[in-house]
Amino acid sequence: xxxxxxxxxxxxxxxxxxxxxxxxxxxxxxxxxxxxxxxxxxxxxxxxxxxxxxxxxxxxxxxxxxxxxxxxxxxxxxxxxxxxxxxxxxxxxxxxxxxxxxxxxxxxxxxxxxxxxxxxxxxxxxxxxxxxxxxxxxxxxxxxxxxxxxxxxxxxxxxxxxxxxxxxxxxxxxxxxxxxxxxxxxxxxxxxxxxxxxxxxxxxxxxxxxxxxxxxxxxxxxxxxxxxxxxxxxxxxxxxxxxxxxxxxxxxxxxxxxxxxxxxxxxxxxxxxxxxxxxxxxxxxxxxxxxxxxxxxxxxxxxxxxxxxxxxxxxxxxxxxxxxxxxxxxxxxxxxxxxxxxxxxxxxxxxxxxxxxxxxxxxxxxxxxxxxxxxxxxxxxxxxxxxxxxxxxxxxxxxxxxxxxxxxxxxxxxxxxxxxxxxxxxxxxxxxxxxxxxxxxxxxxxxxxxxxxxxxxxxxxxxxxxxxxxxxxxxxx
Amino acid sequence: xxxxxxxxxxxxxxxxxxxxxxxxxxxxxxxxxxxxxxxxxxxxxxxxxxxxxxxxxxxxxxxxxxxxxxxxxxxxxxxxxxxxxxxxxxxxxxxxxxxxxxxxxxxxxxxxxxx
Numbered sequence: 388x389x390x391x392x393x394x395x396x397x398x399x400x401x402x403x404x405x406x407x408x409x410x411x412x413x414x415x416x417x418x419x420x421x422x423x424x425x426x427x428x429x430x431x432x433x434x435x436x437x438x439x440x441x442x443x444x445x446x447x448x449x450x451x452x453x454x455x456x457x458x459x460x461x462x463x464x465x466x467x468x469x470x471x472x473x474x475x476x477x478x479x480x481x482x483x484x485x486x487x488x489x490x491x492x493x494x495x496x497x498x499x500x501x502x503x504x505x506x507x508x509x510x511x512x513x514x515x516x517x518x519x520x521x522x523x524x525x526x527x528x529x530x531x532x533x534x535x536x537x538x539x540x541x542x543x544x545x546x547x548x549x550x551x552x553x554x555x556x557x558x559x560x561x562x563x564x565x566x567x568x569x570x571x572x573x574x575x576x577x578x579x580x581x582x583x584x585x586x587x588x589x590x591x592x593x594x595x596x597x598x599x600x601x602x603x604x605x606x607x608x609x610x611x612x613x614x615x616x617x618x619x620x621x622x623x624x625x626x627x628x629x630x631x632x633x634x635x636x637x638x639x640x641x642x643x644x645x646x647x648x649x650x651x652x653x654x655x656x657x658x659x660x661x662x663x664x665x666x667x668x669x670x671x672x673x674x675x676x677x678x679x680x681x682x683x684x685x686x687x688x689x690x691x692x693x694x695x696x697x698x699x700x701x702x703x704x705x706x707x708x709x710x711x712x713x714x715x716x717x718x719x720x721x722x723x724x725x726x727x728x729x730x731x732x733x734x735x736x737x738x739x740x741x742x743x744x745x746x747x748x749x750x751x752x753x754x755x756x757x758x759x760x761x762x763x764x765x766x767x768x769x770x771x772x773x774x775x776x777x778x779x780x781x782x783x784x785x786x787x788x789x790x791x792x793x794x795x796x797x798x799x800x801x802x803x804x805x806x807x808x809x810x811x812x813x814x815x816x817x818x819x820x821x822x823x824x825x826x827x828x829x830x831x832x833x834x835x836x837x838x839x840x841x842x843x844x845x846x847x848x849x850x851x852x853x854x855x856x857x858x859x860x861x862x863x864x
Numbered sequence: 865x866x867x868x869x870x871x872x873x874x875x876x877x878x879x880x881x882x883x884x885x886x887x888x889x890x891x892x893x894x895x896x897x898x899x900x901x902x903x904x905x906x907x908x909x910x911x912x913x914x915x916x917x918x919x920x921x922x923x924x925x926x927x928x929x930x931x932x933x934x935x936x937x938x939x940x941x942x943x944x945x946x947x948x949x950x951x952x953x954x955x956x957x958x959x960x961x962x963x964x965x966x967x968x969x970x971x972x973x974x975x976x977x978x979x
Contacts, residue, residue, distance in 0.1 A: 425976050438949075446975025450879045451951040454930040459873065459883050459909075481880055481930030483949050483969065 394428070416490075416511040419497075422504055424449050424464055436490070436511060438483025453509065455480045455492060463494035464507050475582075480511065489514040491582070532573065533566050534717045537707040543699065550697050551577035556649065558634075558694045559672040561701030564751030567672040568632060570701060575628040580668055583627030586620050591636030599641055600657055609658025621654045621665050628668045634694065635675035635686060642687045645669075649693045669694070704749045711742055711753065718754050719769075722761040730764055736771045744778050821856040824849070828858075865899075866892050866924040870957060871914060872903070876973070877952050881931035882911035888954055889921060896962045911935050918944060927957050927966065 395403035407430070410417050416433035418426060426449055429441045437444070439452055450458035455478045457463055463474040475493040482488055491512040499505050535544070550557060551574045559567045568587070575585045593601055600609075604619025620629060631637070637645065648654055649669065653662035671694050680686035704711060715733070723730050733741065737760075746752050756775055764773040771779055823842065831837035839849040853859050868891075870877055871884030878884035884906070891900035906913065915935060918926055919942055926939060927947045939946050950957060952972035960966035 421977075423976070427977070443971060446977050447951060447971070447973055451876075451929065451973065454879045456880070456883060458879060481882075481932060483930075485931055485933040485936050485948065487932050 416509075416513070418449060418453060418509040418511070420449050420464065420507040420509065422506055424462075424507070426452050427506065432513075433511065436480065436482060436488060436513060449509070453480055453511070454482070455490070455511075457492060463492060463509070467494050467496045467507060468504070477514075532569050534714055535707060535710045536713055537702075537710045539702040539707060540710060543701065547574065547699070548577060550574060550699065552579070553697070554578075554580075554668055555696040556668070556694050557670045557697045557699060558677075559670065559699045559701065560677075561672075561674065562703045562749055563674050564749030565701040565703060566750055567674075567701060568630070570699065571628075571630045571632075571670045571672060574670060575630070575668075578628070578668070580627050584624050585628050585630065586624035587630040587632060588620050589632050590641075591633035595638040595641065598638070599644070602641065603644060603654050603656050605657035606659045609656075613658065617656075619654065619656060621648065621667055622663065624667045625665045626667075628670055631669065631671045633673060634671035635673040635677060635680055639685075639687065642690045646687065646690045646693060649690075704746045704753060711746070714750060714753055715741055715757060718757040719761065722758050726761055728761055728764070729767060730761060730769060731767050733769045734771065737769050737774055740771060740774060740779060817856070820852065821858070824852060824856060824858060865894065867922055868892055868898075868925040868927065868961060869918050869921060869923040870927045870954060871929075872954050875953050875955070877927060877929055877950050877954060877957050879929040879951075881914060881928040881935060881948075883909045884914065884928075885909045887914070887917065889923070890958065892925075892961065896964060898958060898962070915939060925961070927961065 394406040396406055396409065397403040407428075410428075410430035411432075413430060414432060416436040417428075417430040418433050419428040421427055426444045426447050429437065429439070429444050429452070434440050434444075437452055437454070444452045449464075450462075457476060457478045461476075463476060466474045473493060473495045475491065477489070478492045479487050479489050491514055493510045493512075495508050495510075496504055497506045497508055533540075533544075535541075547570075557571075557574060559570055561567050571587075572585055575581060588598075588602060590598065600613075600617060600619070602620050604617045604622055605613050607613055607616050631645075644655075652666065653664050655662050677686050677691050677695075681688045681691055704714075715738075719730065719732070722728075732738075741753075741756070744756075748755075756778055759775050760769045760773045764770070766773075824838070827838040827841040828835070830841055835849055835853075836846055839846045842849065844852070867889065870888040870890075871881055872878055872886045872888050873884060878886075885908070887904045887906060889902055889904060890898040893899040904917070906917070911932065915938060918939065923944060925945045925947070927950050929948070929950060931946070931948045936946055936948060947966050947968050947970070949969040950966070950972070952960070952970065956972040957966065960970065960972060
C-alpha cells in the first residue's frame, strides 16, 4: 500500500505477499477505511471509479472520496459498526469525471485478532456493464439470450423484468427446446439475487432416493454410504435461485417435502431432525401439462398452486411466426463468428425449406440445423444440400410426389410438416384431418386433384375423406 | 461584487451537489472578502432545485463537490463559474476564494492517518 508502510498478507503462504499487488489486480474497487472513516487505501479499480488517486485520497473522509448517495443518510459503515454483519446495497457514486456510476456497495468490518475493530473495507462493484445489458434486454427482441420479436414473445419480454424483480415462485411451461432453462437463468440474472448462486436440478434425472439427498442434503450416517454431511442443492442455492427443471417428474413424496419448504422455507436434511432455514427463490419448469397430471393424481394440486404464483408460458416456435427468420439469422451470425466462416446467408431454396419446416424440437432444433449447415457449408451461401437430410426430405414430401407413389406407400401419408404445424393439444385426429383437407383445398383453389396432390393422397382417398368429414356439396354427397 | 453559492454539509462543502440540504450564499466584494453571507436550508435535496436557486440568486460562482455533467454543463451555459470536485471545509473554501487560489478539484481538507 503506502511506500512507507507496505501492507502484507502473512501467515497464509510460505512468504508474506504484498497486498497492493493482489488488490490492484482485482476488478472491483476496494476502499480501506480507518475506524473514523478516513481513507487508508484505494486499489487501482477504486482510483478509476472515483477519479482520485490513492495518494490524493488518503487521509480524507470517505464521503468526499466515494461520494455515494448512501454517505449522507444511510452510511453502510454505520450499520456494520453496529455489528449488523456485512452490508450490501445498491448505490451510486458521482466521480471526478462528473459521471453518476451505479454500484453495488458492500461493507465489512475489519477486526484484529482480539476482535477489536481496526477499520472497515468497502467493495464497490461498477454496475454499468450490467446496466447496459439490461437496456439491451429491455429491447423487445432479446431477453437473456432469448431472441424474438413476435407479438407472443414481445408480451413475454414485457412482463419478465417485473417478474425478475419479485421473489415469487415462477413456473415456466413450454415444449421441449423452447428455452425454459435460458429463461430461468435470465430471470435469476435480472433479479436482486443475481450475485447469489443459480443452482439447477433436473428432477427427472435421478432416482427418488438420490434426488431427496441431492435436494435436501443428508447427515453423516443417515443411510449406508452417507459417510459425510452433504449440504444439498437447497442449501447450495442459499441467497440465490433454485431451478427445478422437469418438475413434472418429481416423485410424489418429494413433492410433499417441496411443498413444506415453500410454506416455511425450512429444509430438513435426511437423517436430521433439525430444520435449516434457507433463503431460496424457486423457479420450476416443465414441458408437461401439470393440470392433467393433477387430474391423473400424479402431481399434487397444492404444490401446483404454490408453484403457479407466476406462470410463464414460452410459445412453441411454430406459433412465433417471423421469429423463425430472426432466429435463423441470429444463429447464423453466431456460428459464422464461432467457426470463422465466410457465409453470408441462405439460398432461396434453403430459406424456403427452413421457413416451411415445422420445428417440433423448437428453437433448439433450429439452432442445431443452422449449426450443422454452417459446419457443412464451404460456400458463401447455405444451399439445400447443406441442410440435414431430414429437413429437406420433409420439404420434398411437402412438395408432393406423385399420387401413385403415395397410394403405393399406403395412401394415408400426410405431410409431416402439417402434422407439426397444426397439431395442438386436445385436438382430435379427426378435427386435424378435416383442417388439413380444408387447408389443401384452399391452397389448391378448390381443385381437388391438386389438393390430393398436396396432401399426398389419391383423388379417391380425398373424395372418401371429404365425404367422411361432410365436406361435399349437397348434390355430391 | 459577485455572488457565490456553496452547497454545504455541516461545516464542509457537501460531497455531492445533488444531496446537499443546505446552501451557503455569500457576496464577495471587490477586494475578495465576503461582505455578506447567509445559509439557506433547502426543503429537500435536489439538483434541479439547487440549479433554480443558484439562478434565482443570480450567483456567478458555484463551489461544490461531485456534480453530474448535465448540471455542470447547464450552469456553465448559464454563465455560472463552477468550481467542482472541491474537497474542503466551508472555511477553507471561502479562504481560497478570497485569496483567488481556488481551483476545480482542489483538496483543502486536513488529512488524518489513524489506521
